[in-house]
Amino acid sequence: MGEKENxxxxxxxxxxxxxxxxxxxxxxxxxxxxxxxxxxxIVKRHMAxxxxxxxxxxxxxxxxxxxxxxxxxxxxxxxxxxxxxxxEGADLIYEFDADDIDTECKEEHDEWQCRKCGSSGKGAPKxxxxxxxxxxxxxxxCSKCLQAAKEQTFKLIEVLxxxxxxxxxxxxxxxxxxxxxxxxxxxxxxxxxREARNELIDYLTLNGFDFEAHGFGQIISSGPSKKSAIxxxxxxxxxKGVTKRFMDRLVSFIENWNAEKLAVHGNLKRKESKFLxxxxxxxxxxxxxxxxxxxxxxxxxxxxxxxxxxLEEALAEESINLNIDRQTSVDIHKxxxxxxxxxxxxxxxxxxxxxxxxxxxxxxxxxxAFSGGAIRVFINKAPKFSIxxxxxxxxxxxxxxxxxxxxxxxxxxxRAEIR
Amino acid sequence: xxxxxxxxFAQKFxxxxxxxxxxxxxxxxxxxxxxxxxxxxxxxxxxxFKRKTYSAEKLxxxxxxxxxxxxxxxxxxxxxxxxxxxxxHANFAKSVSDSAFNFMEQERGGKLKLRLAKExxxxxxxxxxxxxxxxxxxxxxxxxxxxxxxxxxxxxxxGFVELNKERFSRFLAGRIFTDVIKSLPVPLxxxxxQVKEEALGLSDEVKHKRRVAFEKITGAIxxxxxxxxxxxxxxxxxxxxxxxxxxxxxxxxxxxxxxLPESEIVKAFSNAPNFDESIxxxxxxxxxxxGAQGKGYSSASCSKIxxxxxxxxxxxxxxxxxxxRRELAKAKAKEEKPKIEExxx
Numbered sequence: 001m002g003e004k005e006n007x008x009x010x011x012x013x014x015x016x017x018x019x020x021x022x023x024x025x026x027x028x029x030x031x032x033x034x035x036x037x038x039x040x041x042i043v044k045r046h047m048a049x050x051x052x053x054x055x056x057x058x059x060x061x062x063x064x065x066x067x068x069x070x071x072x073x074x075x076x077x078x079x080x081x082x083x084x085x086x087x088e089g090a091d092l093i094y095e096f097d098a099d100d101i102d103t104e105c106k107e108e109h110d111e112w113q114c115r116k117c118g119s120s121g122k123g124a125p126k127x128x129x130x131x132x133x134x135x136x137x138x139x140x141x142c143s144k145c146l147q148a149a150k151e152q153t154f155k156l157i158e159v160l161x162x163x164x165x166x167x168x169x170x171x172x173x174x175x176x177x178x179x180x181x182x183x184x185x186x187x188x189x190x191x192x193x194r195e196a197r198n199e200l201i202d203y204l205t206l207n208g209f210d211f212e213a214h215g216f217g218q219i220i221s222s223g224p225s226k227k228s229a230i231x232x233x234x235x236x237x238x239x240k241g242v243t244k245r246f247m248d249r250l251v252s253f254i255e256n257w258n259a260e261k262l263a264v265h266g267n268l269k270r271k272e273s274k275f276l277x278x279x280x281x282x283x284x285x286x287x288x289x290x291x292x293x294x295x296x297x298x299x300x301x302x303x304x305x306x307x308x309x310x311l312e313e314a315l316a317e318e319s320i321n322l323n324i325d326r327q328t329s330v331d332i333h334k335x336x337x338x339x340x341x342x343x344x345x346x347x348x349x350x351x352x353x354x355x356x357x358x359x360x361x362x363x364x365x366x367x368x369a370f371s372g373g374a375i376r377v378f379i380n381k382a383p384k385f386s387i388x389x390x391x392x393x394x395x396x397x398x399x400x401x402x403x404x405x406x407x408x409x410x411x412x413x414x415r416a417e418i419r
Numbered sequence: 420x421x422x423x424x425x426x427x428f429a430q431k432f433x434x435x436x437x438x439x440x441x442x443x444x445x446x447x448x449x450x451x452x453x454x455x456x457x458x459x460x461x462x463x464x465x466x467x468f469k470r471k472t473y474s475a476e477k478l479x480x481x482x483x484x485x486x487x488x489x490x491x492x493x494x495x496x497x498x499x500x501x502x503x504x505x506x507x508h509a510n511f512a513k514s515v516s517d518s519a520f521n522f523m524e525q526e527r528g529g530k531l532k533l534r535l536a537k538e539x540x541x542x543x544x545x546x547x548x549x550x551x552x553x554x555x556x557x558x559x560x561x562x563x564x565x566x567x568x569x570x571x572x573x574x575x576x577x578g579f580v581e582l583n584k585e586r587f588s589r590f591l592a593g594r595i596f597t598d599v600i601k602s603l604p605v606p607l608x609x610x611x612x613q614v615k616e617e618a619l620g621l622s623d624e625v626k627h628k629r630r631v632a633f634e635k636i637t638g639a640i641x642x643x644x645x646x647x648x649x650x651x652x653x654x655x656x657x658x659x660x661x662x663x664x665x666x667x668x669x670x671x672x673x674x675x676x677x678x679l680p681e682s683e684i685v686k687a688f689s690n691a692p693n694f695d696e697s698i699x700x701x702x703x704x705x706x707x708x709x710g711a712q713g714k715g716y717s718s719a720s721c722s723k724i725x726x727x728x729x730x731x732x733x734x735x736x737x738x739x740x741x742x743x744r745r746e747l748a749k750a751k752a753k754e755e756k757p758k759i760e761e762x763x764x
Contacts, residue, residue: 164555165578188556196559198663203571208664213572241575330728 001038004418005411008375009038012408013063013342016369022059022340023352024052026185030073030088034335036066038344038412042335048078055338065344068335071183073190082333089190092166092200093336095328096152097179098145099124109140109383140383141178143362149179150358155322156182157355159204163241174363176343176350181336194332201329206242206319211311214243215290231292231307247287249314254283265313266306268295342369347408365389368405375407376400377416385409421445426485430475431522433492434515434599435538447490449611455484459491460498461621467511468625470694472518493605494614500604501618506659507625509692512599520592529584535591539598543587544579551587552579561593562600562661565698568593596692640679644750646742647732648724649673659690665727668706672718675707676740 001009025031033055034045049055059067070077071093075086106124113120116133124137153172160182161167169185192200202208211217215234236247254276257265262273276283276295286293294303328334337343337350348367364387371388379395386392388405399419402410410416421441429438466473475488499511523532529545536543536553544552558570558580566572568589574581582590607615642653652670656662662670667688674684681703688699707715720738724730736742 162577163575166555188554192556192559195562195661195663196556199559199570202569202664203575206571208566208569208571210566210569210572213567239574240581241573242571243574327726327728 001411001414002417006038008418009065009344009347009408009412010063012347012370012404013065013344014060016342017056017059017063020369021052021056022338024049024055025069025338027073028052028055028069030075030077032070032072032074032077032085032333032335033338034068035062035064036068036344038065041066041344042068045335046078046080059341065342067338067341069338070333070335072332087332090192090332092184092189092192092197093328093334094156094182094184094204095175095179095325095336096149096156096182096323097175097177097325098141098149099139099178100325101145101148101152101323103145103148105142105144106139109142110137111381112137138381139178140385142383142385143364145178146363150361152323153180153182153358156204156324159322160184164200164203170355171339172353172355172358173337173339174348174351174353174361174367176337176341176348176367177346180353180358181339181350194330197332198330201324201326203242204322204324205326206315209242209246209315209319214246216292216311217308230294231304232290233287233292235288235290237288245318246314249318250310251284251287253310253314254280254287266295266309268302268306272302272306343412345412347405347412370404370408373404374401375404376419377402377407377410378419379410379416382410382415421482421486423482423485426482426489430485430488432519432535432538433489434519434595434602435535437538438489438492442489442493445486445490449614452490452494452614453487456487456490456494457617459488460494463491463495463514464498464507464511464621467507467514470510470689471514472521473514474518496603496605497607497610497614498618498621500607501610501615502622502625503604504622504625506657506690508600508603509659509661511603512596513692513694515599516592516596519595520588523588523591524585529587532584532587532591539591539594541591541594546581549584551582551584553582553587553590554579557594558590560597561590562597563589563593563693565589565693565695566702593693600692640674640677640683641747641750644743644746646734646736646739648729649739649743651731652729653687656687657690659692661692666729667702668716669719669724669727669729671703671706672716673739675715676718677743681707 029048029050031048032045033047033049034042035047036042036044049058070090072085072090073088075088077085079085107122110124111120111122112125112128112135114128114131114133114135117128117131119128119130121129124139125135127133128135157170157172160170166184166186166189169183169189171183171185173181173183175181215232218232233250234243234247236244236251239247253262253265259270259273259277262268262276263270266273268276272295279293283293283295292303292307295306328336339350339352341350342348343350347369348363349369351361351363351367353361364385368388376399378397378399379393380397382393382395384391384393385406387409388403390403390406392402392406395415407416411418421444425437425441429435429441432438463473495511499508519535523535526532529549529551532551533543533545536551541553541557546552555570555575555578558573563569568586570580573586642650645653649670652662652666653674655666656670671684674687675681679687681700684703684707685696685700688694688703689696691699709715718738718740719727721730721734721736724739734742736745
């Protein structure tokens with residue numbers, strides 16, 4: 001980003017903060033703050049504010065592109081080093097970033113270039129399709145990716161409240177770019193140890209899920225060999241928590257998959273999967289009795305393998321259902337965007353949202369900080385996008401006039417220069 | 420007058436409020452510690468060092484012997500606090516918690532377990548016979564290493580974890596472990612010099628035995644050349660610190676990748692809190708021989724280790740084994756150089 005662009009964005013931030021109050025975070029005087037510039041989200045830490053007034057005075061005078069605060073509470077938040085701050089507990093925090101969720105729309109709006117051979121293309125692969133080397137990905141985000149992040153956020157909150165019992169003190173905010181942050185603040189969670197937080201993350205991501213511990217795979221009756229044993233499962237209607245989610249998924253495979261899908265995922269012959277579907281009701285009836293029905297009467301050893309494969313599939317699907325950034329949640333000293341501050345990489349507000357508002361939330365309408373006026377810019381490359389109720393692009397090496405909110409988005413994301 | 424029943428309870432569960440209250444009533448001082456009490460305190464620590472459970476003698480009907488036995492627990496803690504060895508503290512906590520678990524398992528009903536829960540400040544409900552329900556935060560405060568006891572493997576609903584008798588006993592044992600570890604070291608103000616010297620004598624013995632055991636384990640592997648991340652994990656393990664799931668996975672696969680034999684990997688884990696040889700052997704074998712083609716899981720790359728929040732330095736490598744092989748080559752080259760120079764001189 002050039003000096004002109006830097007100065008332009010700084011001016012916009014300053015005028016935003018001059019006219020808008022950013023609500024202070026809970027227990028603000030116990031939090032460590034950090035700020036970033038247009039090149040890096042965190043360039044300075046160990047800052048502290050006594051209250052909302054002092055925070056906003058700082059924002060008005062310095063207008064930092066990024067401002068973050070700690071999940072942790074400290075006796076001396078501005079003390080250095082970290083060990084001397086006097087940790088007094090921390091919120092639970094979870095972050096969902098659409099950049100980390102595999103969505104089809106990435107093929108439309110993300111672009112990659114190989115660092116080694118220079119090949120390029122659409123999408124966000126992990127490696128170059130030509131030479132296998134590392135790639136640089138230019139990411140964008142759209143309403144589809146955000147929808148995926150929203151679904152994960154809803155799922156998380158459902159698990160936090162219905163299973164873990166953390167109903168109080170949950171707050172959500174848009175990250176300002178491509179995702180959402182969920183904070184849990186309560187006396188019950190404030191003093192959880194690092195190990196306990198790891199356990200919670202393992203719970204949410206199903207890390208360490210043990211089939212036998214949940215009642216799967218115990219031999220109810222066995223034939224001539226272990227391979228022909230009839231295996232147990234938890235009873236779907238009596239299951240709770242993770243077990244229930246898992247059983248619901250397993251039942252849904254049986255109820256909804258066609259013969260081909262069962263054959264592929266369960267390593268069955270077509271004839272075997274057809275037999276299974278013909279006996280679907282009996283299968284489900286047996287599951288309700290805690291039994292995994294032998295799917296092949298002639299070759300019972302096929303049954304064990306089939307159920308094992310389906311269990312693995314259910315686990316894989318349920319695991320990616322909550323694609324949580326582990327690092328954010330286990331690092332007790334992590335600092336995260338201040339809700340309702342501006343994200344310097346987009347110019348959007350990291351808006352606080354209620355659970356009821358989340359469903360209909362559209363950051364390109366509801367988190368727009370700037371409006372009015374038009375700015376002449378040269379855009380290098382940008383996919384089609386919407387902001388403030390209007391659509392723009394796609395653009396490639398073109399000079400054009402954009403309304404302020406669109407110009408800020410283009411410039412802040414490094415795709416345009418001021419003319 | 421202290422009842423025999425309360426003394427017997429306190430003897431079995433010396434970490435409880437009941438026990439602390441009885442000890443206070445005995446009004447003992449360091450001057451009045453009997454040789455029998457000292458001997459029992461040493462026996463507790465010795466059992467801990469050998470990773471065995473200290474079995475309290477059945478002393479019912481002998482209140483004076485029970486009182487001596489009771490006093491041996493805080494004395495053992497004083498000795499441990501002078502020795503100040505976190506691995507030994509962890510082994511001691513495990514010895515105490517295992518002993519408590521064994522007593523709980525002898526009970527058919529839930530009365531004893533419920534009493535222990537109350538002593539530990541844990542609120543428990545019994546929605547059905549043989550089912551115990553504790554809050555999620557209370558469950559998380561209990562230390563446990565077994566995969567079957569991870570929260571993800573429990574029945575969790577509405578903020579409560581439902582446990583059967585065995586799992587409830589293990590949960591309580593895990594909490595006992597956590598509480599005992601947290602209670603060490605104890606303040607040493609007012610502890611007479613003689614008591615401290617007795618403890619230091621024990622410390623020398625522990626250090627010597629441990630050095631001998633360590634030398635048997637490491638063999639040809641050179642831990643001093645490990646990358647910083649693995650060096651830290653290995654050191655933590657040998658010190659008896661608890662490693663989380665990712666740390667154990669990454670360290671085991673790394674040790675396998677640098678050709679430490681399976682039996683030696685299991686031995687290295689014997690220093691871990693809550694060590695159970697058969698479970699550890701099973702888990703290590705699963706990692707080094709399991710996987711899709713039975714070739715074991717490959718050891719984690721640096722980027723994976725960063726995701727697991729275990730990276731501690733910027734080593735300019737992409738894989739921990741790359742670091743180790745590089746350092747091994749350098750060290751060998753350095754060691755061989757004088758020989759070459761001697762030959763050519």
